[in-house]
Amino acid sequence: MTSLDGYAQIFMERNQIQYDKDKMAKRALNYRKRANEIILDVFEAKNGCKMEDPPFGKLIMGSYNYKSTDELDFDKSFYHLDFTDTDSIGVSITNTKHGISMMIIEARGDDDKNYINNAELQTELASMLGVSNIVVSDWYWRDREHVVVTIQNIEYIIDPNHLNDFDYEQKYKEFKEKVNEHNKEIQLENRYEDER
Amino acid sequence: MDLNNLVEEKDVKDLQKEEKKFKFSLKRTLLGIFSVLLLWSTKPNIEYAITKLEADNNSYIARILNDTSLSREEQISQIYQTALMENHKISEDLKKRLMDAFTTEVIAYAGCFFTDEIIKNMYAVVKTEDIREMYKFEKEYGWWDGNYISFSNSISIDSMYADKTLLAHEQMHAILKDGLFGSGLIHGIHGYGINEGATVSFVKSDHSYSFQNRTFDLLGLVLGYKDIFQTYTNSNLSELMQILSQYIPPQEAKELILLLDRDVFRRICTNIYGKKSNSI
Numbered sequence: 371m372t373s374l375d376g377y378a379q380i381f382m383e384r385n386q387i388q389y390d391k392d393k394m395a396k397r398a399l400n401y402r403k404r405a406n407e408i409i410l411d412v413f414e415a416k417n418g419c420k421m422e423d424p425p426f427g428k429l430i431m432g433s434y435n436y437k438s439t440d441e442l443d444f445d446k447s448f449y450h451l452d453f454t455d456t457d458s459i460g461v462s463i464t465n466t467k468h469g470i471s472m473m474i475i476e477a478r479g480d481d482d483k484n485y486i487n488n489a490e491l492q493t494e495l496a497s498m499l500g501v502s503n504i505v506v507s508d509w510y511w512r513d514r515e516h517v518v519v520t521i522q523n524i525e526y527i528i529d530p531n532h533l534n535d536f537d538y539e540q541k542y543k544e545f546k547e548k549v550n551e552h553n554k555e556i557q558l559e560n561r562y563e564d565e566r
Numbered sequence: 567m568d569l570n571n572l573v574e575e576k577d578v579k580d581l582q583k584e585e586k587k588f589k590f591s592l593k594r595t596l597l598g599i600f601s602v603l604l605l606w607s608t609k610p611n612i613e614y615a616i617t618k619l620e621a622d623n624n625s626y627i628a629r630i631l632n633d634t635s636l637s638r639e640e641q642i643s644q645i646y647q648t649a650l651m652e653n654h655k656i657s658e659d660l661k662k663r664l665m666d667a668f669t670t671e672v673i674a675y676a677g678c679f680f681t682d683e684i685i686k687n688m689y690a691v692v693k694t695e696d697i698r699e700m701y702k703f704e705k706e707y708g709w710w711d712g713n714y715i716s717f718s719n720s721i722s723i724d725s726m727y728a729d730k731t732l733l734a735h736e737q738m739h740a741i742l743k744d745g746l747f748g749s750g751l752i753h754g755i756h757g758y759g760i761n762e763g764a765t766v767s768f769v770k771s772d773h774s775y776s777f778q779n780r781t782f783d784l785l786g787l788v789l790g791y792k793d794i795f796q797t798y799t800n801s802n803l804s805e806l807m808q809i810l811s812q813y814i815p816p817q818e819a820k821e822l823i824l825l826l827d828r829d830v831f832r833r834i835c836t837n838i839y840g841k842k843s844n845s846i
Contacts, residue, residue, distance in 0.1 A: 397832055398777075401825045405781050408814065408822045413788045415813035 610694065610719040614743070618690035627689060631682055639677040643669055645685055649692035656697050664697075667730035668737050675770040679795050688741040695740055696720040714739040734769045742801050757803040759826025764798035778826045785810075 621627055626648070630641050646668060650661050680688075700712070700722045711727040714720070714736045721736040739761075763778030767786075786794040789809060797806040803823070810819035 398829060401829045402777055405822055405825045408818055409781065409784050409788065411818065412785070412810060412813045416788060
């Protein structure tokens, strides 16, 4: 085998790998989309209302890997990330060793007090957060390395040691910037892939 | 019939007898070896089962669990430490690391979800478990850095990457060992994904299995953490399916569990393929 043949083989094999990676990434995306659809079905069945209908708002979940590693290259894409035209939005970000994983809950409708009006859910959340009552609850990703962001004037009670001095507006701004940066990175990488 | 023929016939008979004897002794030896091997391989589980019985009737454990001056976390911590000290298979260094990992990552974080039964099971597992280095094949082709093997009651780790999160994660798998909870999340391939996702939820700094963990967390968020966590600590997948089936068709509930499993295997396949491609 000449060195040229060797290069050709490597090139072909690499192309094959790329193909497989794409296939795997698509597959992963489909798994996640479908899983989220099922969870939405559970939510809707439990709360007796469609997610799109106020006052429950629309639940959008996204997986977002800010710093992807080789292992999670395939998970880089996220399937729904839309901050436009929202009345209020709750964002839960979990720092993972591979980057940031987050959940976004977007509430539509003017009456934020009705953001979550299911009494049972409120009780569960209150119990989870260790508080007596939730006036207007936010969505919360358990007590781990994360932030819960709520835009607009929503009063809610969370462990003060955890988020007492938290600047929601600033955090949201920073987060949005990170998202934009990441979107740019993806665009650049896509362009690079296309050129290659 | 002459004398020669008679002698020959006797020789043949003797030979046949010898052959029969040999076959019998061979069978007996093989059976013996097989029995010893079987006994040897089930030894860890026998040890565990005996210790579990002992734990159920252990006055020290009962005293700690009934001591109202101790918090739940303190109770678990004391029993865990005792079990670890009584373990003769694990090195002192590893014991220290395990103690630190499990206390900070699991007990302080999720100890409140531990029932008495889990604590007793934890005692039995920890007292008899073993920790070994991962096989070379696993290191080369596996994307995991550690695992717990229920059959041999042993945790295998890649010591290069065995940080406290990994140790706590595997220890968490171990303490929910089967035998106590019956079949469910821990068993077999079905439910593998949700089991991993749930385990991550119980280990403070663990961020592995992000999709599986997020799904488990979402289920907790929507359906109530208490019930969902209980299905995990009970290792009862069918209980989880029943809860889900109250809201969606059972087929859809099954599909959700399967999606999480598939995603794990996708990662395994991708990783094996990726590692092969690196060696081009």
